[in-house]
Amino acid sequence: MVFTEKRLWLVLALVVGLGFLLLGFGGREIYRQAPPLPEHVVTESGRELMTRAKILDGQNVWQSIGGQQIGSVWGHGAYQAPDWSADWLHREATALLEHWSRAEHGVAAAELGVDARGALEARLKREMRTNRYDASSGTLVVSDARAQALASTAQHYQQLFGGDEALAELREAYALHDDAVVDPRQLEALSAFFFWSSWACTTERPGVAYTYTNNWPHEPLVGNEPTSSNVLWSVVSIFALLAGIAGMAWFVAARRAGESEPVAPARDPLAALELTPSMRAVGKYLAVVIALFVVQVVLGAVTAHYTVEGQGFFGFPLSKWLPYAVTRTWHIQTGVFWIATAFLATGLFFAPVIGGREPAGQRLGVHLLLGALFLVVGGSLTGEYLSVARVIDGEASFWFGHQGYEYVELGRVWQIALYGGLLGWLFLMLRALWPALRRGAEQRSLLALFTASVVAIGLFYGAGLLYGARTHLSVAEYWRWWVVHLWVEGFFEVFATGALAFLFTRLGLVRLQSATRAFLASTAVFLIGGIPGTFHHLYFSGSPISVTALGATFSALEVVPLVLIGYEALHTLRMQQRAAWMERYRWPIRFFVGVAFWNLVGAGLFGFLINPPIALYYMQGLNTTPVHGHTALFGVYGLLSLGLVLVIARKLCGARVWREKHLRLAFWAMNIGLALMVGLSLLPIGLAQVVASVERGMWWARSAEFLQSPTLELLRWLRLVGDSVFLIGVASLAWFMIGLRTGWSLEPESASPPSAPSERGRSRARQELLVGKAN
Numbered sequence: 001m002v003f004t005e006k007r008l009w010l011v012l013a014l015v016v017g018l019g020f021l022l023l024g025f026g027g028r029e030i031y032r033q034a035p036p037l038p039e040h041v042v043t044e045s046g047r048e049l050m051t052r053a054k055i056l057d058g059q060n061v062w063q064s065i066g067g068q069q070i071g072s073v074w075g076h077g078a079y080q081a082p083d084w085s086a087d088w089l090h091r092e093a094t095a096l097l098e099h100w101s102r103a104e105h106g107v108a109a110a111e112l113g114v115d116a117r118g119a120l121e122a123r124l125k126r127e128m129r130t131n132r133y134d135a136s137s138g139t140l141v142v143s144d145a146r147a148q149a150l151a152s153t154a155q156h157y158q159q160l161f162g163g164d165e166a167l168a169e170l171r172e173a174y175a176l177h178d179d180a181v182v183d184p185r186q187l188e189a190l191s192a193f194f195f196w197s198s199w200a201c202t203t204e205r206p207g208v209a210y211t212y213t214n215n216w217p218h219e220p221l222v223g224n225e226p227t228s229s230n231v232l233w234s235v236v237s238i239f240a241l242l243a244g245i246a247g248m249a250w251f252v253a254a255r256r257a258g259e260s261e262p263v264a265p266a267r268d269p270l271a272a273l274e275l276t277p278s279m280r281a282v283g284k285y286l287a288v289v290i291a292l293f294v295v296q297v298v299l300g301a302v303t304a305h306y307t308v309e310g311q312g313f314f315g316f317p318l319s320k321w322l323p324y325a326v327t328r329t330w331h332i333q334t335g336v337f338w339i340a341t342a343f344l345a346t347g348l349f350f351a352p353v354i355g356g357r358e359p360a361g362q363r364l365g366v367h368l369l370l371g372a373l374f375l376v377v378g379g380s381l382t383g384e385y386l387s388v389a390r391v392i393d394g395e396a397s398f399w400f401g402h403q404g405y406e407y408v409e410l411g412r413v414w415q416i417a418l419y420g421g422l423l424g425w426l427f428l429m430l431r432a433l434w435p436a437l438r439r440g441a442e443q444r445s446l447l448a449l450f451t452a453s454v455v456a457i458g459l460f461y462g463a464g465l466l467y468g469a470r471t472h473l474s475v476a477e478y479w480r481w482w483v484v485h486l487w488v489e490g491f492f493e494v495f496a497t498g499a500l501a502f503l504f505t506r507l508g509l510v511r512l513q514s515a516t517r518a519f520l521a522s523t524a525v526f527l528i529g530g531i532p533g534t535f536h537h538l539y540f541s542g543s544p545i546s547v548t549a550l551g552a553t554f555s556a557l558e559v560v561p562l563v564l565i566g567y568e569a570l571h572t573l574r575m576q577q578r579a580a581w582m583e584r585y586r587w588p589i590r591f592f593v594g595v596a597f598w599n600l601v602g603a604g605l606f607g608f609l610i611n612p613p614i615a616l617y618y619m620q621g622l623n624t625t626p627v628h629g630h631t632a633l634f635g636v637y638g639l640l641s642l643g644l645v646l647v648i649a650r651k652l653c654g655a656r657v658w659r660e661k662h663l664r665l666a667f668w669a670m671n672i673g674l675a676l677m678v679g680l681s682l683l684p685i686g687l688a689q690v691v692a693s694v695e696r697g698m699w700w701a702r703s704a705e706f707l708q709s710p711t712l713e714l715l716r717w718l719r720l721v722g723d724s725v726f727l728i729g730v731a732s733l734a735w736f737m738i739g740l741r742t743g744w745s746l747e748p749e750s751a752s753p754p755s756a757p758s759e760r761g762r763s764r765a766r767q768e769l770l771v772g773k774a775n
């Protein structure tokens with residue numbers, strides 16, 4: 001079968017159409033089958049315990065104090081404090097068991113005989129799993145005994161978050177700052193929200209034998225065990241993975257059959273490129289990228305240290321001024337900001353090159369966009385701090401402070417401003433690309449798909465605006481993952497693939513036809529798994545089994561294009577030997593090879609480790625998730641962003657030769673440091689937690705008793721090794737980039753290559769570059 005561009009476009013159109021059809025179907029089911037929010041929760045004797053309004057008030061309190069940056073709910077969030085839904089479930093269940101034991105047998109539950117305890121545990125399962133919610137009246141009824149267990153559990157949380165001195169040691173173990181919530185009404189509301197999230201975990205859906213969260217978390221005490229669907233769809237996901245790998249191998253073999261390598265140009269095709277004013281202005285973006293990167297890494301080191309000392313930094317009580325919830329929020333937000341800035345800068349730099357001319361006023365637009373970026377970064381980080389410090393709270397916090405959701409923590413006002421900035425970037429990109437789009441040159445297909453990715457980046461962030469402060473948690477999670485998975489992991493990757501395709505064709509490393517077909521094919525393969533694969537984040541977030549089926553089946557295909565990435569990386573590395581001038585680009589290319597390695601290991605192997613439902617059932621919310629998160633986010637998107645930054649920096653430096661020793665140290669130290677961080681600390685801790693989760697339950701794997709054990713504490717201290725090596729790499733990169741401005745990273749002028757070609761030669765080379773006359 002011949003894979004023509006026309007056929008590949010047809011395949012891509014079918015993939016995108018089917019993908020969004022399935023994503024919409026799953027979203028509809030989430031809206032329809034989300035765990036109900038009762039209007040009233042009452043006891044059998046008629047006493048009202050809480051209302052829907054109080055539960056949602058509690059959700060707002062949870063969001064404003066950091067939300068998913070303080071522990072997790074339904075497995076999503078930070079890993080130091082407990083998962084509050086799992087923790088509440090275990091505490092309430094043991095409190096109810098203890099109440100019955102003392103009331104009916106006069107002894108503690110631990111002192112009961114085997115038969116008596118077995119009878120009470122069977123009764124506990126019936127009590128906790130029976131659905132007593134009346135949809136017609138919106139009323140949830142609980143027994144008087146369970147109401148007492150609920151009250152004692154709520155008291156524990158009110159003391160914990162309210163700053164009770166008796167729980168100071170536990171707060172330190174959780175890295176929870178003192179007096180996180182001071183208003184008694186807010187403490188009651190927070191407890192109500194935690195109860196509801198736990199109730200959804202242990203209450204069976206009407207007509208089936210599993211809970212609203214598909215029996216997650218693992219809790220043998222109440223009968224929460226993996227369902228048959230968890231096993232079935234895990235098998236299907238593995239089958240889909242193997243079939244996809246076989247299909248990809250066949251496709252690559254067919255595509256490469258009879259395909260010859262292009263002949264590299266005798267001279268650097270980019271050497272004659274004349275920088276426009278807007279392209280020079282992009283240099284300021286590079287400074288912002290490196291500055292935010294340094295800040296993010298320092299905040300990450302502080303956050304990691306809090307997992308050891310809880311509220312101190314080598315004895316200094318840093319959490320009084322900079323709590324864990326703030327440092328983790330800023331660590332994630334600055335990471336998103338610098339990576340996104342690098343991608344936006346890449347687009348702005350190459351858009352005039354691809355389009356063939358500089359639109360009037362483009363430089364001003366580039367500067368205005370940078371100003372908007374400063375406003376969003378400064379405003380959002382300030383608002384998040386004020387929210388955690390309780391200067392602003394409630395719905396005001398959602399708008400100006402902290403939304404509480406991981407990766408989209410910034411207040412809604414700043415989120416809208418960021419969306420406005422993205423739309424501005426889209427406008428600047430389209431006006432620069434428009435001449436090439438009108439011209440319809442040889443690279444029409446490549447340009448069209450690249451432009452489509454630009455439009456997707458500009459528009460799809462808007463999905464994060466489709467939930468509000470009091471939106472149901474299941475629904476908010478659905479839209480949040482549109483941003484985190486689809487926008488970041490999906491369309492940014494397509495955009496980066498397109499940018500590299502243009503770069504490699506211009507450098508003569510890849511034929512235009514080959515690059516176009518590869519771009520179309522890889523985009524189709526990635527999106528067939530990437531779009532409906534969004535659901536693999538939502539297996540246990542109050543979603544129905546149909547969502548699990550879609551997520552497990554399609555997300556396995558996300559790994560498929562990564563299995564051959566090692567071959568492509570080595571092929572790319574060998575291409576730099578074709579001509580002497582390619583040596584100038586060896587470090588950007590090596591960063592791209594690093595991307596290929598971590599794509600396979602971090603996104604592929606570690607991603608699939610937690611992807612099947614049966615694996616994630618035990619692993620969700622454990623340190624196996626940040627193993628994937630760190631190796632994929634920095635290893636793939638971080639290194640890719642830095643590689644693109646180096647390409648831009650290479651052109652901004654003109655013909656000057658780089659002194660590369662600090663760049664070499666940066667590359668190897670960051671990659672080795674990341675490997676040590678994972679191998680010495682995160683992965684061993686995660687695997688130890690998996691064993692604990694399987695043997696005793698999720699609550700135990702996330703408990704202070706387990707995480708503060710000597711062995712796990714040693715493993716957390718060992719992270720210092722990897723973090724220190726990584727920090728050396730970051731410092732070396734920053735030193736090198738500063739040196740490009742000051743001169744210490746550049747060889748003297750006399751050591752640079754001969755001067756640029758004549759005006760006639762420069763004009764001819766520029767024309768060939770812009771029109772796209774690649775091999």
